Amino acid sequence: MTTVCTAEQMRTAERAFFDAHPGADLMAVAAHAVATTAVTMLLGDEPLEESAEWIAQQRVLVMAGRGNNGADGLFAAAELCRDGWVVDVCPVLGSLHEAGAGAAQEAGCGEVSPVDALDRHYDLAIDAVLGIGGRPSIPDSLARLDEALAGADTPVLAVDLPSGLSADSGEVVRCVHARTTVTFASRKWCHLARPAAACCGRVILADIGVAVPDADQVASVTDLADLWPVPGPASDKYSRGVVGCDTGSSQYPGAGVLGVLGALRSGAGMVRCVGPDAVRQHVMDRTPSVVCAAGRVQAWVVGSGWGDDAGNAARLDRRLADGVPVVVDADALAVLPRRIPEGCLLTPHAGELARMLGIDRAEVEADRRGSCLAGARMFGATVLLKGSIQWVATPDQQISAALPGPAWTAQAGSGDTLAGVCGTLLAAGLSARDAGLAGAGLQALAAILSPGPWSPDQLADRFPEVIGRLVAPGPVGAVEREFSA
Template structure:
């Protein structure tokens, strides 16, 4: 699990070190230069002779870039400095000039960017405000859309962002109209949360953390980023001594006569993930569709440890009855699709909502009439929308998309590694509901009380892991089961 902090918290952690005279910029620049050297050698076999274009802004971010470029120039790289946003850091500029760097005026900047083997983005870091001046925005746009030959050492141009890609908000990950798309981002002291969130994570490429001696102390991370390696530690393996009721029973209200497939996908996925028992609530046709492929499921209401509701247009009265049961007993509930339409304000029980951007637009329109974002606005800033919905409902909000993000009501976030684009196919959301429901049921009575946002993050990771093995929603449960069997075997072998 990687932890990401707000820019303000990172800057606050720098303060005591700066006051004590610690050479933070020198450490940052040394770490940055080391990554640049390694990447140049990996791509082109050498540093000497490489053309490096440095986009330098007016602040310390530019300072980091210039000192790193000075170290690379000392190793024989040909460095061109582009003054991108006012007068760059004076000492950094002096150092890079002394090492033999050239300055590029506006005309030469275009050519320097087009011809570079390595572009260093040192325009803006944690001190960025939103919006770039038009000439700079044009320069960046032109450079990044230019598909012509580049570099002198080869056709691969590397872009390394210093601390944060320019145009990305270091805390939220929100991108402005123009941003730098990096291959690698070298960040200093601590991961900035925006590098782990939708938008920023896509712009940042691979993120490398350089230790400059920062201690984040008691600062609460804004983001917990999860990847494959987090699956095994989070997974609720059956415990010795469990019986089916202690393992956890899931009540599933999904599917309808018109859409029985949704119940089949969610039901099979729940069983593949592992539950003590699956109870199906719905019409005969739905139960038959599920029982035909998972005969261990049971039709009809009964005691459960968690509810999963909403995929495939189930009857409203059935969903309402389950929500009432959850309210009375404090059971966790996963709400998808049709069930989201029943959310009108704070929920009286632990809950995870699983909207896609369109469903979230509708939900926020109901909860915050007048100033709710539309679908496009949510796609542009998913973090803000998911957090607003989490605050308004008291629930964890899992906003589905190419990069799913999970928001807690307190504003903190879980960011699972993205799954394959093959998941963009009808029915995969139903599978996710089944996985999540199973995990809610099997962790409901765990001590300490499970963190629903992490449980939701685990559901996304498992769903994505299965997605890597298949391109069809109907193939996901089997792929999921294979993944979980492998997980159990490795757990047993430990």
């Protein structure tokens, strides 16, 4: 799992560190991490012992602000300059952090205006203008520099996060585009949530001695690979898991098809479709391997596309009576609470969870994490709260987030497909928590690999390739780098 924190959690952790270590110089530790990363980016394959003359020919631009983020960049500039690199400091906001500027000047760094910097060649730029306290967007002067650096293919190293991003979200208004970001103590949400994550490039986590005990955990690609059920030589369709899909209606037959596609394309040993006749006909036309007959199942998927029908409560009760784990989605959520078997997974979006909790949707949106925990506590089941950041909370109040994906998946039918994937994973024996994390993670990875407005059924058709590459023999690192590119 990847540790991730909010800006406020990071500030709280820093205050606790300084209370316990009065006089400690975190800035020097952070600046050294920035300088070390910068040297690695500059040298590449150049042998250090043979490159003193070459080093003196390289030019580094440090774009700095007046706050602590700027100070980290300025102290890093001073270290680089003392080691022989040619460094220009650019006060993008008109002034600089006083102590950092003094150290950079004493070390021999030059100074260049944002306008003059546009006409100079640099081998590396360091973005230390705005940190976790910055508001989304950047001034025109910095936007012009970012555009010029991109046009010259100059690599950019961001300090903590690219200027212009919000630490706590994936929102992008206007920001610096980094090839590498070095951050401290814990990743922030902008490093993981898209589209902001794509502006961060490779994220390097530097240990500066600060612990963030209340940080959250986000599933990584490696976690997903470890969780995914892979058949062995002795496997058969029953041991791999039989999923029952009671989804769709004559009004919404497509929801039934999408749930079946999610289950089938994610590796179910068998999928049974027991929805209405109209649904089963559409399913058979698209997926002839699906069995449209009643029989034993190891997990049910219910609720997607049921519509507002007076018989929904009885329809849900029939499936709950089997005593196997159930993915309860969409319209079936509206007929809770009722006694449900252990190991069930509820998959609401924010509006559905609000109705379940008896509160306004705005309250859920304001505290998605807390609302997800409240849902799990109220209904005694694991809750996967769908959205840009997808939280998974268990009845015993454990919570973590699935790997975030692009916003392209925010479209009708994505939740139907996701419910089917989670049904496959429950039938294969995963816990409701792991099924929620892995199911949402698969959908995110498929969307990352196929950016653009792919419909949910098209994205489901890509699941087998994504899973195959994910669980192929060998290290996951290369796959993880590709998925996060």
